Amino acid sequence: MLSLSRGIGAARTFPLQRASRALSLFCSATMASDAAAAKKRVLIVGGVAGGASCAARLRRLDEKAEITIFEKGPYVSFANCGLPYYVGEVIKEQSSLLVANAAKFDKWFNVAVKENTEVVSIDRKAKTVVARDVTTGTDTVHPYDYLVLSPGGNAVRPPLPGIDLPGIFSIKTVPEANAIKSWIAEKGVKRAVVIGGGFIGMEMVENLVHRGIECDLVEAMNQVMPPFDPELVEPVHERLRSKGVTLHLGDAVAGFEPGTSGADGSSKEEGAGLLRVLTKSGKKLEADLVLLVIGVRPETTLARQAGLTLGARGGIQVDEQMRTSDPDIFAVGDAVEVKEVVTGEQTLIPLAGPANRQGRIVADVITGNEPSRFRGSQGSSVLGLFGLTLAGTGASEKTLKRLGLSYDKVYLHANNHAGYYPGARQMDLKLLFDPKDGRVLGMQAVGEEGVEKRVDVVAMAIQKGATVFDLEEAELCYAPQFGSAKDPVNLAGMVAANSLRGTHPLVHWDRVDLGALLAEPGAVLVDVREPGELVKVGSVAGAVNMPLSGLRQQLQQLSQQEGADAKKYYIYCQVGLRGYLATRQFLQAGLDAVNISGGFKSFQQVAPKL
Amino acid sequence: MLSLSRGIGAARTFPLQRASRALSLFCSATMASDAAAAKKRVLIVGGVAGGASCAARLRRLDEKAEITIFEKGPYVSFANCGLPYYVGEVIKEQSSLLVANAAKFDKWFNVAVKENTEVVSIDRKAKTVVARDVTTGTDTVHPYDYLVLSPGGNAVRPPLPGIDLPGIFSIKTVPEANAIKSWIAEKGVKRAVVIGGGFIGMEMVENLVHRGIECDLVEAMNQVMPPFDPELVEPVHERLRSKGVTLHLGDAVAGFEPGTSGADGSSKEEGAGLLRVLTKSGKKLEADLVLLVIGVRPETTLARQAGLTLGARGGIQVDEQMRTSDPDIFAVGDAVEVKEVVTGEQTLIPLAGPANRQGRIVADVITGNEPSRFRGSQGSSVLGLFGLTLAGTGASEKTLKRLGLSYDKVYLHANNHAGYYPGARQMDLKLLFDPKDGRVLGMQAVGEEGVEKRVDVVAMAIQKGATVFDLEEAELCYAPQFGSAKDPVNLAGMVAANSLRGTHPLVHWDRVDLGALLAEPGAVLVDVREPGELVKVGSVAGAVNMPLSGLRQQLQQLSQQEGADAKKYYIYCQVGLRGYLATRQFLQAGLDAVNISGGFKSFQQVAPKL
Structure with a gap:
């Protein structure tokens, strides 16, 4: 044997x-x-x-x-x-x-x-x-x-001024964790600065906040969770802020000093800490504890x-x-x-x-049991943070861009389970695929429930070389408290497949120069949501409102207007579905139209970067 | 376009x-x-x-x-x-x-x-x-x-005596659901008989119990949830009983009569109902409401x-x-x-x-948009019942048996997430695969959390023709509150792959004639758990206890005993892992051994059928 x-x-x-x-x-x-x-x-x-x-x-x-x-x-x-x-x-x-x-x-x-x-x-x-x-x-x-x-x-530990001051910790081992716990207990830590917004940094922030410690987060990039694309991380930023975490993005640590309260904690005035973190942008953040988790x-x-x-x-x-x-x-x-x-x-x-x-x-x-081979890694990973789940597998858009690889993408915002069953939560998904053959390249998702399940399914799909056409036809378990007859994985596949088939021309907010588009006489930005929604959740300045419910009538008139067929209509709704329906109506009325993937919801997540 | x-x-x-x-x-x-x-x-x-x-x-x-x-x-x-x-x-x-x-x-x-x-x-x-x-x-x-x-x-509605009595409902439409709700409200329903233990029957039982209505369940088969293999359903039976549901399995409805309390509810003595359900075995079940959900x-x-x-x-x-x-x-x-x-x-x-x-x-x-083709169905499905989840995809063992198809299987009992993170729950999984090439044929699982996630991953695996060797190498998201570095899907693949490679000979409780085995001088049933566990959770009568912790020493002696190498050792532990370790030790000591898949936990689930 x-x-x-x-x-x-x-x-x-x-x-x-x-x-x-x-x-x-x-x-x-x-x-x-x-x-x-x-x-x-x-x-x-x-x-x-x-x-x-x-x-x-x-x-x-x-x-x-x-x-x-x-x-x-x-x-x-x-x-x-x-x-x-x-x-x-x-x-x-x-x-x-x-x-x-x-x-x-x-x-x-x-x-x-x-x-x-x-x-x-x-x-x-x-x-x-x-x-x-x-x-x-x-x-x-x-x-x-x-x-x-x-x-x-x-743990990366750069030779910065003051790096060896007591109270600055990494967390790779049980003794380090014990040292942090003792420090918290002995020094009565009230504020912490966490340096580094990766997995461990995020988990440390959550756990420190859980213990009632106020946190500042310093991250050199403009986003936390660097392996993920920025728009998927926007809900994470929001969640961190909603929990009272102060984000210092695009800023790096420059050094450390003893804080106002002195190493013995003698001064306990408002905002005083045992340590002071100096950032490259000139900030001085006082804290009783510093976690240095900028990478491995x-x-x-x-x-x-x-x-x-x-x-x-x-x-x-x-x-x-x-x-x-x-x-x-x-x-x-x-x-x-x-x-x-x-x-x-x-x-x-x-x-x-x-x-x-x-x-x-x-x-x-x-x-000699088996000529086993490591197939490589997809980087499947998940973060839980204050009730939010961020998960991903395969390549990110930033990686595909950096390597100059050909890709396309879709965004969607789908419920974790049937909307008619109480407690449904919307998650944001981004699917990356090869425009040549539809091969799935990556999936990222963020939301509250059932997020990592969809990423795991897509992880298996990627492992087996599946295409978006396979996701479209995937048969996943459905009962109203667990999913939908069209699961978010199916929907992602359907949107991507329709885009590849040419029936659903898509564009993305980050590829649209909104200023130029709105200034261009041949381009029209169309919001197809109902007027009440625009008032309630806002809209993109400069968009024309043509609600889907009356669109057929409007298009009959519009398609007969001179020059209408020379224009290009950029359509969006709230999450993308109605934009798709509207785009189909425009196209079949002989007008040139494209749907902006993920609708206004995606706009809100991309807007900070536009 | x-x-x-x-x-x-x-x-x-x-x-x-x-x-x-x-x-x-x-x-x-x-x-x-x-x-x-x-x-x-x-x-x-x-x-x-x-x-x-x-x-x-x-x-x-x-x-x-x-x-x-x-x-x-x-x-x-x-x-x-x-x-x-x-x-x-x-x-x-x-x-x-x-x-x-x-x-x-x-x-x-x-x-x-x-x-x-x-x-x-x-x-x-x-x-x-x-x-x-x-x-x-x-x-x-x-x-x-x-x-x-x-x-x-x-809804199947057999022409049984009394079938048209008021208070006997199916539930396929909104009006039917409303009729049931009205009946419950108007008649002050206290007891119901649900006939049929499929998806809808189970969901109706849960929802009636949720409304404080006592339920009897009548099901013609010896198990509820007929698409599933019986051992996977045993935890469902337990859960139903723990919620006060009385199960009448292997019994069918024979007819209906007005109940003791009369159609007007005039007599309200203990156990009296508006209706009486007569079963083939001769039972008379009184209830104020009957749900007939025996199929479609x-x-x-x-x-x-x-x-x-x-x-x-x-x-x-x-x-x-x-x-x-x-x-x-x-x-x-x-x-x-x-x-x-x-x-x-x-x-x-x-x-x-x-x-x-x-x-x-x-x-x-x-x-003419696309020459789309329906690829067929895998029967992926899920039931939520009193906090328990039962899910499956692909073929069941009973289907494979009925069709005479070649298959093998493994059982495992694995945590939904890392055991060191609070709240881990064990789920029971059964993986069916082709013994020729390891192709995955089906997965069924039951447990409290994360059950349908694993089945969905395997559903995608089946769709893409994956093998157990693929499951072994699947890269799923891991953080301690979501999974394990070796996810249950990986573990299922690993156990099956080791079995196919011949390094982990497996047998199953339902293929072992325990009586014959224990009577056979050449066969030994070995329990490798520690003595304390046997006392606490019980063991199989007739098994010899050889705890894993001291097994190497025992095997040194045993392997030198005359005739030891002529015997066959049937090994089990609690869930299968230690049985595997022990089996490897037996085999390498020159003794003929086989691990009983799923250990004592599986024995408990199969025992009702043995």
Whole structure:
């Protein structure tokens, strides 16, 4: 059932550490080297996600292998994605974060876990590593047949003035989370500045606010959640502001100083903090706590020292079997570069799911169980923030633009479930696809309920090379509290498919120069909503109102006006559906018309950028 | 942009009803017949789901077509899936159920809606229908170029003794729902008997209980929710009982009588009802209200009368373009037979999603917009019941068995999101796949949260012909409140893939004859959970306890015992994971072992049937 991996030479020069059982079975010298061949020594550097998955699967596939995990921190296999919620006291107990511990690895998997042990060097020629006990400083040498690097990433910590002041934290480990919790308790933290608006920054903001701490957020880009396109993030900005978070977008941290209240908190006047964050734009933000979460850099110290090839993005280069430039050394997780499946680009995608799957693949390859290959990553990810969900999979528009790839898109605003069932919530969706063949390139969505479900369905669609025509025909579960007979995924496919078929010409707010359009005598911006709606929710200045309910009559007259057929009509409604119906009427009346995707709702989300 | 459908002959013998506009443009006799060619007359029988979708898309694609919907009831396009919730007062207003009305069809779509109008006959030769105003009895004749049948299904109402007693209701229409609501209010209904345990029966039970009405449920099969495999429905039975619903499974209704309390409710003694339901097993169930929801039969009266071909299952036969045996007549929705995509079987799948898509396809075909084809149905469906969700897609095991198709399966019990984040709920999943190539055949799942999300992902996987190896590598969104780094979909794929690869030999409780196994000297049933768990949750009588935590030591001894390698070890744990780990240890110790899929949890769900 198990075919042993090829290429494990006969006798090794290093003594077998735990060969006693094997030697009791195999007694001659030749047998001992057979035993060496049968007993692979696998060392794993880093015991979270990829490393831990690899160890567990290795053991399942090969009961005899000698497997050791070196973890430089005090805990293997801890739930790093849970750390913000632990700080927020949503997760109450530290023990909840410890998915497995050394004792479980020993009992369940016969895997030796060396905690507080950092691998400091690799001798590829001798096939050994030096591991340092970080508590005692003692070094030991360990031989390997296979080495698996799962070192993760490091929090970026720029050498800014004041960076080492107490009260400035990163959050990558359980001890760091505990340090933040202690600081909050001891210093009676009232205000925090979170620097960095990515996943962890957002989750920290939510959890600090949850604990009653006021937050300022500093983000160098003009939006939070940089992997997402800006218009999808606009509802996130709104939600943050509605929770009292002050956003400092397009601004970066320049340095830190002790705050007005002094390090001992002696002055407690209004707005005084233990620390002061200085931004490039000249702001001075006082706070009792600073979270520095501006990103993660692949941990490649060991790999560089060992002369392994790195990629252009600074991660360890691996092949489809997660093999580094040294065939006996594998690497997985946040430290490696992977292929983004939609664009084919080599990139860094620090996510737990891919890391786990990579660990499994390495185990398959080392044991020869299966010629498994990592297919690449789609970057499927989700953020929960104050009841809002933001999720995405595949390529974003900004990535497609940057790479100069051909794409088209549609926006829609659809209910999470049947509107006639109470509690329906509208979500905003953006679908990116290839205009040549309709292949789905990416989906992003934001809303309150059922958001990540639609993104997961599209993630599977992308994995299987599905087109918008497939989404149109997708058969998803429907009952009124769960979805609609035409699910948002279907609707996205239908809008895109109609656009590709040419029956539904679409344009996008960000591709329309509104000023030029309104100044142009040959162009007309038409709002087809009913007059009452315009009053209630607003409209685009300069638009002509031609309500859908009376449009046929109006078009009969309009189509007979001289010059009407020389004009181009840019149509919008509230979310896009009526704009589509109106566009069809214009076109069939012999007039040149195009629907603006996503209607006024999309206008409101794009407007901040126009 | 619009290519007109071919095959519409020149002059028709029927006067054009609404040709005034066309005639004002085209004045000669030849032009008039061109106008007839350009102006398709499309009649649609039935204005809910498929019919309404067809009308709306027809109009979008062809502004000139004459489109008429005949609806025998008082409302077009009403939300029939919402009716149980309207009775339950979850949906408060009748107006919420009316997704669109005749006025909206007129204003938005220029579609004529004839409500309270039943089409009573088709003259295929003359291409006319006779429509009857059900309020006046007046018949009118209407010509068509294309006829679209969307008549839906009829509630099955067997001619049982007493079937016409007042208080026995079906629920297919708004008036029926209103009649039930009035009856509940007027009679002060305290007890109800719901006959039929399908989707509508279950939803009615939930909604009646929600209104404080005690329910008995009578179902002829040994399980509710017949499209699902019995073990997946066991949690539904439990949930029903926990809400005080009395289940009468494997029993059928034999007739009805007036109840003890008399039709006027004169006697109000304990247990007295307005009606008495007699069952085949001899039970007499008293209740003030009876819901008869034992199924739906395709409404084919018109189709039969017109000589259209019906299929073996009693539905209207259509081709992939939803064309009946008459090329000018199309049929969609609950009345037609469709191809089940996984098995290829022709079957009846009365679901709103497929009906809507079929209606769109007919519009494409009639207008020549697109050579659209209906791909078949997967039967993706979901039930919400007292906080429990039951969902499925693709083939069930019972269907695969009935058709003699080759399949294998895995069970798992996985958390909806990371266990370390508060509120994780376990769901039960069953994945069916082709043992030859791993192609996914079906998925069923039951649990409290995130159930239909996983089924939707697998629905997309099935649509694209994905294998269990694809599920293994699926990249779904993960954050601790939404999922796990290894999502239940991944886990299902991993278990199935390991089974196919031969590294994880699996067997199933329903394929193990426990009595024979335990009597067999060569077979051993091994429970690898820790002793404390056995005490707490129970175990299978006759199983030997070999806890995973000490298994390696036990196996060292066991593997040296004489005859151990001649035995077969049937292993189980709580949900399957530790059973897998143990099975790997047994196998690698040279012993013949197999893991029982889904562990003790699955045993509990299958046990009622063993």
